[in-house]
Amino acid sequence: MLEKAKVSFFLAGRSITRGNKGITIFTIFVLTLIFVQLVLFSSMLAGVTLKFNELMVDYQTGNVVIEPEEEQRYIEDASALQKKIESLPRVIGTTARLKTSGNFRYKEKEMGGTVYGIDPTDESFVTAIEDAIISGEFLSRPDRGEIILGREVSGGFGALMESRSLGGVEVGDTVELTIEGKTREFRVKGIYTTRYFMADASAYINRADLEEMLGVENQDLAQEIAVRTTAGTDEYETRMALLSLGVRENIRTWHEFAGILRLIENTLGLIRNIMNAIGLLIAFVIIFVVIYVNIVNKKRQIGVQKAIGIEQNVIVASFVLQAMLYAGTGVILGYCFMRFGLVPYTVAHPVDIPLGTMSLKLDDAEAINRAVLLFLASIVGSVIPAYKLAQKDLLELIWDK
């Protein structure tokens, strides 16, 4: 058994080191590309998912959101609850928000959107809206009658749904906001974009202004409290900590708000699987063709090997080993290209996508999975032609009879 393996390795090794270098390089190059193609889409998807998650956490929900108890419209004693939550060691900050839908009007144009009533200082501890300002300034605590618009509301600044927007509001302009039948004018203090169209279709005003419009002044009410925790804190642990603090309100992690994003992610996942299957099929066909051409050229040599007593399975194994070595080298080169080339490059130079900027994220488990699949394809793609030819009659192989 050992001597057979030894002969297979010997023949495969000599064939690679002394065979046609051009064919070897071409085969490895093609397999490298196939591996890159197999992991690239996964990496892109992982990068997009990561971006989705960052957008959710950074611009909308924080890590955890506390909502009113069942059948309650508001969280009562919001500032007391905020203090209580902020006493947890891993909590960076909390922001109590009022949230409602409103109607914006600017000149002849109108549109609906979500309006948040916030404490600007608290908000800055939880979300990065302040950093997302592209024109004007963010709100400050004493500001009244001022509003921050997302670019999908203001229009301009590369808004994706320009026609639906107010059509080009600029900082300093006045917009009318109608909430529950009450209309008030607000001066636009700033315009922001997170590059995530859902988050950009909102507006922020001072919490006191919204309290006034909703008729709930000085009652310390909130419709949600967003909580920001230190990086790496598990959201479910935070939820448990909040429960043990005696928080009776509804506690939801950001994952629970990512419904549509999960839908997009799952759709992309399906496309990824289809592309993987096609990629593997291409890999299989290429390996099959390369090995087939290789062994058809070596038909007589196979005949001679059989004639001098080299066993058929030893000959087949030598071709399979070659294919495995090609696949292995392709996987290693492809992995190195991704890990040390393309991924760090996109981290340093993120790619612009409609959602914002995206970097590739290489998942090692996925890469191993693709490597194994490519290996299997190379084994099957080499066994079939090698076995078919090695099984032929000796005379047919040597003299084509």
Added chain:
Amino acid sequence: MENERENERENERENERENERENERENESKIQKNDIIIEGMDIVRTFRMGEVQVRALRGVSVNIRRGEFVAIMGPSGSGKTTLLNQLGILDTPNSGKVVIDGTDTSTLPEKEKGKFRLHNLGYVFQDYALLPELSAAENVYLSLMMQGKSKAEYESAAAEILTAVGLGDRLAQLPSKMSGGQQQRVSIARALAHSPIILFADEPCANLDSETSKEVLDLFKKFNTEYGQTIVMVTHEEWHAAYTDRVIKLKDGMLEQ
């Protein structure tokens, strides 16, 4: 006087012992020469070429003795190579059988035939049939590796046999860097490396000039006479026959009477 008689008697006894030893050697040689190593019985081989059946061998029976150097000769299409392939179990006859050293090869399954060839037979092909990616030594020791010999064993055996065929200084050379005659000598070394009981050669000089052909035939003769190597060789050159002990003549797939 007594001493002289004693010496004479001693010399007579010595002569008698020498004669006895000589007779024993002759008998041994006779037994050896009469020991049939290949027995081909009523071999029929038919090939299908499109719609036509070609009867390449029409019931050929041959016996080859151990240590013999036999040539198979005949005109083109007479079935020389086909007969060599049957005797060398590279092919299986449609009927008849080939017994080699007591083993009926017609009953062996393909895998066993492969093993039998690996351990007992050696082949020299017309176009050398060396593996181009292997060096001279590697070509020679491949079958020894397959037999499970150790690295030291197969490397020294390859070096020894390549030296014996005059290529001791070209062990690491690839076939593409060698002349036709050198390649054929590597091929002979490969065929003999595992000390086969029979060496089959199919027109080994067909691609060589007469000078190189002579060198190759001299090599065959050397292994035949010095080591008692049984050799079966197909050739169509009359002068090659001079090197052999016997010629089997074929015509139209049958032995020529």
